[in-house]
Every structure is written in C-alpha cells, then in structure tokens.
Amino acid sequence: MPTAPQNTDELYQALQANDERPYGRTRTVTAEELVDAAEQFEEPVPLIHALLELQEAYTYGSEPRKSPVVFARLLNLFDEQPDLFDERLRYMLFWRFKWVSNALRQLPEIPLTGLNQWLTEMRERYEKAGLGLQPYYGEAYQLAAHTGEDTTLAYELWAARTRTRFSDCEACEICRRACHHLTAGDDERALAVWEPVLAGKESCQEEPARSVSYALLPLLRTGRVERARELHLAGYRGCRRNPSMAGEVGRHLEFCALTGNEARGLELLAENRNLFDEVDSPLEQLDFLTGVEVLLQRVESLGHGELPAAGHPGRTWTVSGLRAEVRTRADDLAARFDTRNGTTTVTDRRRARLDRAPLLDALELTLRTRSLDDVAPAAPAAAPAPRAAEAVPESLSELILRARALDEKGHPDTRACWTRLRTLVAAPDYTHPDDPAVGPLVLLRADLLSDEASQAGEKDDHAEAAALHEEAAALYEDAGEPGHAAVERGTALLAEAERAEGAEAKAAVLTDAHATMVRLHESTTGLPPYQEARLLRLRATLLGMRLQWTRSEEHIAPVFAELDLLHTFATRHDVAGQISGGLLLRATTHALAGDLPAALAEIDALLERLRSQGPDWHLPRTLGLRGRLQLGLQDAQAAYTDFAEALRLSGQWQGDTIDPSRLLADLAEACMHLGRPDEALRHLTRAAETDLRRDRRIDAFCTYSNAARLSLDLGRVEDCIALLDSVLAEPDVAAGELDDRLTAQLRLTRARALRAGEDLKAATAEFAALAAESADWDDDPGSHAMIAAETAVLLGESGEFDRAREAADQAIAAHRLAPRHEQLSNSLRELACLQAQQQGPDGLPAALAYLADAGRIADEARIADEAGEARIADENRIADEAGEAEHGTHGVSETRGPSLDTALAYEYGRVNAYGRAYEDALAALEKAQALLGEPGPEDDWAGQWAECVRLTGVVEGLYLKRTAPALTRLDAAVSHLTALGHEEETAPLASLAARLRDEE
Known part of the structure; x- marks a missing residue:
C-alpha cells in the first residue's frame, strides 16, 4: 500500500480496491495494513470492516491459523458494542462462525475438544440470536465426516433440516451431500445429487470447481468418460x-x-x-x-x-x-x-x-496429448535403425563408401550413415582409414558439412545453409573434387536466393542466381552424370522458384526449357532420381501456370513410373503434390486419400523424403473441405507435435495457433484454453524467447476463448495486457488497433466505461496509421450499445459519441472504396487499351461501405431506444430499413431486415404508442416475407403484431 489512508473515506476506498484483488499474499498483506490504519481512527465501525476484509483474505488465502484470531476480535467487539453492528454486519458475523469451524478442522494441533467447544459456542450463540440450527448441524456433520465417526447420524441431523439464511449456499451443500454418498460407495447417487452443480445451475465462488474435482473419478467409474474429460478441463481452470x-x-x-x-x-x-x-x-x-x-x-x-x-x-x-x-x-x-x-x-x-x-x-484429455517420452529431456539424437535392405556396414571404410553411394542416388537412408559417421569422426581417438577408395579425411569432412548444410536448409535456416555449403565447396576443392564443389556452390546459390525478401527483389535475385549457375555449370568439366544432373536440376529449380514468385507468363517457358534439358540428360544416363525429380517439377510448373489438369496428368504418369521403376522413396512427395492438386480441383475426397497414403508411405523411410507435418496439415485441410473439423483438429495438433520433435518450434507454434483458433470456432472453448495453456507454458515461450508476435497471437486467441467461456475477468485482464504491449508495435499499428478495440468492448461489458473510452481512443489513433475500418466500426457500435443498454439516458451522450466515431470511420471506408474502384477502373482501361485486360482478377468489395452505413443506422436506432430518445430511434431505424432495401427470394439477409422491422415496430408501437402505423409496417413485412418463402423470419413480427392488437 503506497500511503496509509488519512481518513475513513480513504480507508473505505482502499478496502473496496483491495476487495477487487485476487486472493493471495498481495491482498492479505494489504488487508493487514488496512487493519493497522483503521486502528488509528476513533470510529470503531471502519475497524470492523477492515477486520472482516482481513478474515476473508486469510480464509480464501489458505491461512486458517490466522482467521480465528481475527474473528475473535470481531466477536469481542460485538459482545462489547453490539449496536455497532447493523443488520449487514451482524449477518456477516454470524455467517463466519462456519469459517472458523472450518479453519480449526484444518489444523491438527487444535484438539478435538477444542473443535467441539467451538461448535457448542456456535450453537449457543445461534440459539441466543434466535437463528435456525441447520448451519450448526452442517458443521457438526463436517467434523464427523472428517473423523469418520457417527457420520450417518450427523448427516441425518443436518440434511433433514430446513435450510436457513445462514446455511451454506445450495451448491456447497450439494457437494457435501454428494460426497457423503461417494464415501458410502454409491457413485450413481452421488452424481445424481451433483447434477445441478455440474450442469452449472448452482454455483458460488468455489463451485462448481470443488464438486468437479470430486466427481471426476465417479464419472469414469460409471462410464461417463467424455463428461469427465470436459469437466476436467473446465474444473481445473477454476x-x-x-x-x-x-x-x-x-x-x-x-x-x-x-x-x-x-x-x-x-x-x-x-x-x-x-x-x-x-x-x-x-x-x-x-x-x-x-x-x-x-x-x-x-x-x-x-x-x-x-x-x-x-x-x-x-x-x-x-x-x-x-x-x-x-x-x-x-x-x-x-x-x-x-x-x-x-x-x-x-x-x-x-x-x-x-x-x-x-x-x-x-483418455485423450486435451488436444495436445503427450506421453512421458515427450516430456523427457532431449537426448542426443541417435541414428534411427535403417531398413534391413540398406543396413549400415560395420566397417568404417564400408560405411563411408555406403554413405556416398546412397547419397549419389539421393536415398533417404543416407542421413543415418552421415549421422553415425559424424559421431565417429568427432571422437578423440578417431583414425581415418588409409584406403584410396575412401580418400582423405578432408573429403569426408566436406561430405559431413554438406549434410549439415542440407539439414539447415530443411529447417529454413538459409543463411546457415548457404555458409555451410560454401565451406563444404572449399573443402571439396582441397580434396580435388571440383564436381562436388560445383554442386555445393550451386546449392549455396539456391539457399542465398531463398533469403531475399519481396517478390520483385526475389525474382531479380533468382534471375541472377540462375545466370551464375549456368556459368558455373558450363565452366565445370569432367562431371559424372549424377552431378551434372544435379546442376541441371538446380538450374530448373531456380527458374521454377522465380515463376512461383512472379506468376509471370513470360517465366513459364524458360522453366520447361530447363526441364527438357534435365529430362533428356537424366534419361540418357539413367539417373532415376533426377528423372522423377524433374517430372515432379514439371507438374509443379503446370500448376503454377494455372493448368491444374495438365499438372494432374503429369503426376499420374510419374506415379505410374515410380510404382513400376522407382525410386520408391519419391512416392510420398509425389502423392502429397497430387493431393494438393486434387484440392485445387475441388476433389477433397481424392486429396484425402492421397495425403493419407503419402503419410503411410513416408513412415517407411528415414530422413526427410517428405515433411510429415506438412502432410498432416494437408490432411487437416482436406478434412475441413469434407466437413470433418474434429478430425482436422487432430491432424493439426499431430503436425505441431511433429514439428516440435524436429525442433522446428516456430512452425510448431504457428500450427498450434491454427489448431487453437479452429477449436474455438468449433465451440470447444475449454479444449482451446487447455491447448494454449500448455503451449504457453513451454520453457522458451514462457521465457520470452519465441517471436513476440507469435506469442501475442497465442495469447490473443486464449483471451478470446476466455471471453467465449464467459470468464470475463480473466479475458479482460489478458486483453488489457496485450493492448498495452501492442501499443509499442510501431511496425504494426493495425494489430494494436484491433486488440485495443476488442479490449474496449470487454471493458464495456464489465461496465468500466472510462477505461473502455481510453482503449477505444487508442484503437482510433492506431487505425489512422493502419486502417481497420470494419473491425473498429463494429467495436465502436458495440460499445455504444453497451453503454446505452447499461446506463440508459445517462449513458446516451457517451454512446452517441461512439457512434459519431463509427460514422467517421464509415465515411473513411466509403472514400477508400471509391478511390480503390477508381484506381481499378484506370488500370483496367489502360489494360484494355493494351489488349491485356485480365477479367476476374480485380475487384473491391462493394458492400463494405454501405454495410457499415446500414449497421450504423441500425445501431443509432438501438442506442436511442435504450436512451429513451424514441423519435430519434424511429428515424434511424427507418433509415436502416431504406439502406437495406426489401429482400428478394435469394437474399440471405432477410433475417436482418426482419429484425430491423421488428425493432422499428417496438419503438413505434410500444414506446411511441403509434399502434396503427406500426401494425401496417409489420403486416406488410409479414406478407412480403411469406411471399418470398421466408416464413421462419415472420414469427417474431407476427408475435409483436398480435401483442399490439391485444393492447389496442
């Protein structure tokens, strides 16, 4: 507490502020300080309030030794000056006899005689005050249940009595009765008693969290497994x-x-x-x-x-x-x-x-199901057991030669050999074989560096990959292997090109890299076929990447030209891996050019070749591409089949024949198209865990973020929160080592889930924290605008309108730097409605100020749309004149501006109605109807129009008492909607019309 209260008004303000804090040391210490402060005033009543706050802090802060001491002071004050206790303070005093009884039970140093003496005093004081004894018998039962003696009699004496105003809340007593049956071994009866609490019909500060914890095992024992899972997630959070x-x-x-x-x-x-x-x-x-x-x-x-x-x-x-x-x-x-x-x-x-x-x-409790092996500390990666057909030789010379032979074919088992060799070479006692077939140690070191570079590239660490490939090239030159050096330098060029940012810059870099690659290829002589084929593949890949970034028609033919060179050469020299690799790249090029049927035909031919001639390890990647093409052709079932088969086959090979997490994400996408979102969710979480095991943490957390948002969209709120709690507890995330924007996205989704789960206090705290942090995102004011706007709405829902206005102003300021027209307008309208709804006429001026802000944003949106449409018209006119117009590639939504205006008019109607400015409300609602226009038979906004008509009828008929025009409006709307077949939308209108006629 910064400064002690100087008067009783300040003391009461401090007590109120402390009451809003969560239970724990901060609240308890502050309560202790406030008692010290209250003792300085001559008035005893403020001290009573301070002692009550302190006892509450001790009770709910799990300090039972101190709670009875504070209560003793309160009881002495009551005995000495009972007139100090008004009805509310007297009620609180007698209620807390139970708190003391509970506290004493929790302390083994308090003798049983002391517990019974306290119960006797409680009974005597209740009888003297003329209070019913059901609360006393409730405490007597709890002591009997604790000791295990006379529980049946104690239960009947308590449970058979009528509840009083001093009885524990219904939820707490339900838990106590259910636990009695649970102790007796009757799971079914216990669960039946618990149902109102477990269903959320009865609750209090500690319920249903307490009941849930006891009910979990009985639910399992009686076969209610899914219910147990759901309650575990919700109950644990409580x-x-x-x-x-x-x-x-x-x-x-x-x-x-x-x-x-x-x-x-x-x-x-x-x-x-x-x-x-x-x-x-x-x-x-x-x-x-x-x-x-x-x-x-x-x-x-x-x-x-x-x-x-x-x-x-x-x-x-x-x-x-x-x-x-x-x-x-x-x-x-x-x-x-x-x-x-x-x-x-x-x-x-x-x-x-x-x-x-x-x-x-x-039992799959959460979306992130993990085993004990998953949480074990990471051990040095051991080489996976190779397939029997490619067993790793025991001889060092044989191992080196086998690794190079597999590498020449691009075989996935190569990685296991290099991994084992890396361990052997790193040993202090390593002795290199004196074998001309193996070559010098520098050659082996170059091989190992090349493998490390490949691994860095697979993790998208392109800078590291480029550096390692260049280092390997230098070692290959030292070893007298110019062909290997050329391949390494070519691969380094590819890695460097990957680092470029921006489409134009990347296209330029790729063009230059291709020219350099061609010169490198032409200047390197004496290449064996497999190396020359690799260089040709690199040349084609660079141009393919350029096409991917530019999608320019002029860049298509050069890719096919390079692929023709590769295919001719690889076929002549029977380099099987490069034949299939080139064909795969050809199919990709057709897809990039927009010809999906041609791409699919190429893939089908390649699959036939792979199944008959191999190499088999190219099948997973090829099936993965075929599945993506099928998605593009809107055949989700065929795509699902291909992805599933690719995933199955990929498990038969070591190394990185294909990224399994990518296949799992693809499977998830296919499932979404097939209307199987729950299965999609499982594939997404498996994809994320796969990335974690491969130490691709950014990719993993991005996928977890997607899974969390999907689970929230599916209404699986507790699953979403549990998943994000688990991810945010990861050491690198908790330590702030993860990308701060990705962490913020995870927290933002969690905050939205908390809001969806009606944990408004926790959601508001998280949103407020994110809004404060995002205020410093100078490079991303748009995200801050969005977060601040959502924060403002939550504060409005909590009734904190001063803080809501501050957050809304932050959102507006950020919006000026990076416009978020629709999101901000929605939030401002919602804030206006909340303030008018909660405060009525008193809140109307502030609510109308929000709507004025929303109106300015709607104007901005309209101007932006008009400017965008004018720009597109100019571009199309120029393109038409040049004969290059591309139909269907341009267009700005024509509904955003008008939709904001319509929504704004409707909200003016609602806000003025809440503020009892009924004439203004009616005018605004009639404007909204005019902007919407009468719906046609195919319009999906008939429900919005009907609701607008209904609210207009309420204002006109019920509030302004203009029954006749209101009925005319409603009857016309019912007839129009009925004629269009929108019968469901007519029910509220007909009901209101019937009510108005009854009141005439």
Whole structure:
C-alpha cells in the first residue's frame, strides 16, 4: 500500500480496491495494513470492516491459523458494542462462525475438544440470536465426516433440516451431500445429487470447481468418460494455482494419473508449483500432496523415476526424489490428524487413493496429448535403425563408401550413415582409414558439412545453409573434387536466393542466381552424370522458384526449357532420381501456370513410373503434390486419400523424403473441405507435435495457433484454453524467447476463448495486457488497433466505461496509421450499445459519441472504396487499351461501405431506444430499413431486415404508442416475407403484431 489512508473515506476506498484483488499474499498483506490504519481512527465501525476484509483474505488465502484470531476480535467487539453492528454486519458475523469451524478442522494441533467447544459456542450463540440450527448441524456433520465417526447420524441431523439464511449456499451443500454418498460407495447417487452443480445451475465462488474435482473419478467409474474429460478441463481452470483450492488441484493430478495422462499431470504439477509453499492449511496441503503422490507413484511405476518434476522451490527434483519427500510429509500430516481425531480415517482415505489402479489405459484429455517420452529431456539424437535392405556396414571404410553411394542416388537412408559417421569422426581417438577408395579425411569432412548444410536448409535456416555449403565447396576443392564443389556452390546459390525478401527483389535475385549457375555449370568439366544432373536440376529449380514468385507468363517457358534439358540428360544416363525429380517439377510448373489438369496428368504418369521403376522413396512427395492438386480441383475426397497414403508411405523411410507435418496439415485441410473439423483438429495438433520433435518450434507454434483458433470456432472453448495453456507454458515461450508476435497471437486467441467461456475477468485482464504491449508495435499499428478495440468492448461489458473510452481512443489513433475500418466500426457500435443498454439516458451522450466515431470511420471506408474502384477502373482501361485486360482478377468489395452505413443506422436506432430518445430511434431505424432495401427470394439477409422491422415496430408501437402505423409496417413485412418463402423470419413480427392488437 503506497500511503496509509488519512481518513475513513480513504480507508473505505482502499478496502473496496483491495476487495477487487485476487486472493493471495498481495491482498492479505494489504488487508493487514488496512487493519493497522483503521486502528488509528476513533470510529470503531471502519475497524470492523477492515477486520472482516482481513478474515476473508486469510480464509480464501489458505491461512486458517490466522482467521480465528481475527474473528475473535470481531466477536469481542460485538459482545462489547453490539449496536455497532447493523443488520449487514451482524449477518456477516454470524455467517463466519462456519469459517472458523472450518479453519480449526484444518489444523491438527487444535484438539478435538477444542473443535467441539467451538461448535457448542456456535450453537449457543445461534440459539441466543434466535437463528435456525441447520448451519450448526452442517458443521457438526463436517467434523464427523472428517473423523469418520457417527457420520450417518450427523448427516441425518443436518440434511433433514430446513435450510436457513445462514446455511451454506445450495451448491456447497450439494457437494457435501454428494460426497457423503461417494464415501458410502454409491457413485450413481452421488452424481445424481451433483447434477445441478455440474450442469452449472448452482454455483458460488468455489463451485462448481470443488464438486468437479470430486466427481471426476465417479464419472469414469460409471462410464461417463467424455463428461469427465470436459469437466476436467473446465474444473481445473477454476482452481489452478489457487492456494485455497490445493486439494482440488491434487484431485485433478490424480485424475491424470489414473487415465494414462501422466505427462499432462506433470505439466499441471509444474504449473502449480507455488502450492508447495503457499498452502498454509495442513488439511489442504495433505489433500494436495496425496494427489501429487498418486501421480508421481504412477510415473515411477512406468519406469520414468528419473524424469524432472516440479517440487518444493529451492532445489531440482526428479520424480523419485520428489515422491519420497512428498510421501514423508503427507504420512506425517495424516498421522497428526489421526492422533488428534482418535481414528485412522485420514490415513485410511489417503491409502485408498494411493492404492487405486488406473481406470483407463488412455483418455485423450486435451488436444495436445503427450506421453512421458515427450516430456523427457532431449537426448542426443541417435541414428534411427535403417531398413534391413540398406543396413549400415560395420566397417568404417564400408560405411563411408555406403554413405556416398546412397547419397549419389539421393536415398533417404543416407542421413543415418552421415549421422553415425559424424559421431565417429568427432571422437578423440578417431583414425581415418588409409584406403584410396575412401580418400582423405578432408573429403569426408566436406561430405559431413554438406549434410549439415542440407539439414539447415530443411529447417529454413538459409543463411546457415548457404555458409555451410560454401565451406563444404572449399573443402571439396582441397580434396580435388571440383564436381562436388560445383554442386555445393550451386546449392549455396539456391539457399542465398531463398533469403531475399519481396517478390520483385526475389525474382531479380533468382534471375541472377540462375545466370551464375549456368556459368558455373558450363565452366565445370569432367562431371559424372549424377552431378551434372544435379546442376541441371538446380538450374530448373531456380527458374521454377522465380515463376512461383512472379506468376509471370513470360517465366513459364524458360522453366520447361530447363526441364527438357534435365529430362533428356537424366534419361540418357539413367539417373532415376533426377528423372522423377524433374517430372515432379514439371507438374509443379503446370500448376503454377494455372493448368491444374495438365499438372494432374503429369503426376499420374510419374506415379505410374515410380510404382513400376522407382525410386520408391519419391512416392510420398509425389502423392502429397497430387493431393494438393486434387484440392485445387475441388476433389477433397481424392486429396484425402492421397495425403493419407503419402503419410503411410513416408513412415517407411528415414530422413526427410517428405515433411510429415506438412502432410498432416494437408490432411487437416482436406478434412475441413469434407466437413470433418474434429478430425482436422487432430491432424493439426499431430503436425505441431511433429514439428516440435524436429525442433522446428516456430512452425510448431504457428500450427498450434491454427489448431487453437479452429477449436474455438468449433465451440470447444475449454479444449482451446487447455491447448494454449500448455503451449504457453513451454520453457522458451514462457521465457520470452519465441517471436513476440507469435506469442501475442497465442495469447490473443486464449483471451478470446476466455471471453467465449464467459470468464470475463480473466479475458479482460489478458486483453488489457496485450493492448498495452501492442501499443509499442510501431511496425504494426493495425494489430494494436484491433486488440485495443476488442479490449474496449470487454471493458464495456464489465461496465468500466472510462477505461473502455481510453482503449477505444487508442484503437482510433492506431487505425489512422493502419486502417481497420470494419473491425473498429463494429467495436465502436458495440460499445455504444453497451453503454446505452447499461446506463440508459445517462449513458446516451457517451454512446452517441461512439457512434459519431463509427460514422467517421464509415465515411473513411466509403472514400477508400471509391478511390480503390477508381484506381481499378484506370488500370483496367489502360489494360484494355493494351489488349491485356485480365477479367476476374480485380475487384473491391462493394458492400463494405454501405454495410457499415446500414449497421450504423441500425445501431443509432438501438442506442436511442435504450436512451429513451424514441423519435430519434424511429428515424434511424427507418433509415436502416431504406439502406437495406426489401429482400428478394435469394437474399440471405432477410433475417436482418426482419429484425430491423421488428425493432422499428417496438419503438413505434410500444414506446411511441403509434399502434396503427406500426401494425401496417409489420403486416406488410409479414406478407412480403411469406411471399418470398421466408416464413421462419415472420414469427417474431407476427408475435409483436398480435401483442399490439391485444393492447389496442
């Protein structure tokens, strides 16, 4: 707290501000300081308020030892000066007897006699105050359930009584009753009792998160697996990192352990590492530690005891080491409670949890399903076992010669040989074979550098690839291998060309690179056929890339000319790999030229050749291209078949015959075209995990971002949030090492998901943080405009209109630098509606100011459209005069400007109606109708028009009491829509008309 309150008004303001903070040390320390401040004032009532705030902070901050002490002070004040407590303060005081009872139960050092004495005092005070005893019997039952004695009688004495205004909320009592049946072994009855809470019909601050944690295992045991999965995702988010819900977190860890989701359990444990230190309640700590031990015990039993685990801060833990520590602490706590209680109930329940067998071998909890192998620390990559047909020789000389022979053919097993050789050469005792067939060590080092360069290129590290290829070329020259040197320099040229940015710059670089490549080829003599074919392929590839960037018709023929040279040469010398590579490039060129049928014919011929003559390892890449062509030809089923077959075949080969993550992404796209979005989602997440395993992290996180947005579009909100929580917890992402814009995109999607999941507080906080960060994106003001606009709307939904106005002004300022007409206009209109809806006439001026801003943006959009249309008309006129017009390649949306004007007029109508300016509302709605125009039979906006007519009828008929013209308007609209066949849209209009006639 920066400065202590100087008067009681400042104290109350500080108490209100503290009440808005999340529970935790910051809130608790501030509450303590506010009590100190309140003691300086002569008025005792402010001190009562400060003590109530402090007790709440202790209770929900998991500090049960301190809560009863504060309550004792409150009780003394009540006994000494009961008149200080108005009805509200008196209610809060008697309500909190239960808080103290709960706090004392959580402390094993409090003797059982002390607990019973407190219950006796609670009963006596309730009776003296004339209050019903159901809350007292509820606390007595909870003590009986804790000790395990007389639970049946205690339950009946509580559950059979009528609830009072001091009873716990319905949701909490439902949880207690359900847990009673659960303890008795009746899963079905427990779940039936729980249903109102699990369905979201009853809730409170801790519910349904608490009930969900208890219901997970009964749901599994009764076969409700999908429900358990859904509730795990939603329920965990409601309790994570919360010290007062550490037990609930422990039960989610247990759930993971018993459903084959041990890796997710370790991930959640790491996310909740703070609970080892921040939970001051021994009972909550025991509950948490037991859940942790169930998880660690399971991981260790699967042979992963040496995996790292997140435990008590201050040291590094393995699963086995942490399990031993947790077991010791938890056993001690359980023994202390049983000693206090005089029973073995706590230890027995703990042992029952630890003895549970897994309920499912594997349950796909999240979109990012990971195994324990996936979370193990990365080990040095070992060479994958080669196919039996290409077994790696044991002899060093044979290994080197085999690697070169495979490399000459472009065989995928080459990588395994180079990997093994790299390890051997790096060893301190390496001795190079004295074998003329093998050649000198410098030649082998050049081979290995060439392979490293290829790997860098596969990771799109083109600068590194170019440098390594040049270095390899120099070594090849030292070894007397000019042909190899030429191929390396040619490949370096290709890598350098990949680095160029911008279409024009890239086209120029590629043109120059091709000319250099031709000179390099012509100046290198004595090339063996496979090397010459590689140079010809590089020449064709450079021109193919140029065509890809320019799509210029004049660049098509040069590619085919180079491909003809390659095909003729490779066929004459029977270089099979380059024959198929050239044919694949020919099909690609047809596709780039826009002739998809010709490309497909080329691919079909190539596939026939590959299946009859090989090489087999070219099949996956060829099928992948065929699938993309099929998508272009709108045959999604054929595309799906090709992608699936390519993926199957690619698994038979080592190395990078084809990128499996690309195939998985392609499969996802085919699934979307086939209307199978859930399958598409699975392929996207598999693609991302594949990229992670290949250390292509940027690609992986981009794919995860796509998967998250798709899951949100599908309404799988909790899946989306869980996926993004997992991705954002990745070490490099959490440490800020990932591209900041990509991280922001992930967070933005998560914020939108939180909003969709109605977690408005968390969504607003994330949006506000992103808006503050994006304000510094000088190179991307458009994104800041979008984020600030969404932030403003969320603040408006929360009723924080001052902050909403500030965010909206930021969005407008950024929009001036990078226009976002439609998005910003939508947000401003929504803000106007929110303010008028929540504040009525008082909010009307501010709401109209938003609409005025939206009107200026609509004007800007219209001017921009008109300018764009004029420019396109000029371009088309010039093209027509030159005889080069390309029909269908130009066009700006003609609906954006008018649609913004129409939406604006409609919103003026709604806002003025909320602000009770009914004449203005009617005029605006009539304008909106005129802009929309009456719909025709094929128009898909008939529903919008009907709603506009309905609202106009409400304003005219109900608010302005002009029944006759309103009925005329409604009846005409019903007749028009009925004649067009839009009968569904007529129902609201007919209903309003009937109401108006009844009121006449």
